[in-house]
Amino acid sequence: MEWMIDTADLTKIKELIEYYPICGVTSNPSIVKKAAPQDFFAHMREIRKCIGKERSLHIQVTARTAEDMLAEARLIHEKVDDAVYIKIPVTKEGLKAIKLLKEAGFRVTATAIYTEMQAYLAMCAGADYLALYINRIANLDHDPMIVVEHVAAAIHAHQADCQILGASYKNLRQVQETLVHGAAAVTVPADILPLTFANPSIEQAVEGFERDWFSLYGEGNDLL
């Protein structure tokens, strides 16, 4: 199971990687707009410095043609580093770009996936990750978990060398369900992951243990 964070906010990335088992950072142009960095590439290099080479960094292209996507991918590798996963929206041009990028040895995250057809084609084109847009699929009145299940089954049946990356989340329930239905990885917005600990029962349990311990050994006498 892989946990990634879907943000370009450096402060949040720093905090989250300290506490959570984060193995990657993803963004797209709309996420970058929220962080509003003056110099895009300098900002991405900062994120890389912060997360290290041991975590994956996924950066999305903005071009609309396969040729321009390739040129942007090369630029991203030149300006950031050659370990970056290039995020390519699965349009017709994007599909061509995925094939060409894989032939050229790039790591690719196929994104903007709303349908099983997009996922199957991106898988066969060689994408390393398939970013399924969970909340956006649900907004279109489709069940995103059926898409997750079918794509997971196809990856398994064909022994494909790629993984589902659940994306586009609005709540933790969607994240959990994606994992239960067979996704190997999820990328979660920075403000949603901490909701894991918003359940007051957790703190109440810990307070109860503390109270009992101190009532036995005296206030302030913890194990240290």
Ligand code: E4P
């Ligand atoms: C990440 O890879 C996706 O681009 C992102 O999760 C989309 O999220 P949104 O549907 O909230 O825009």
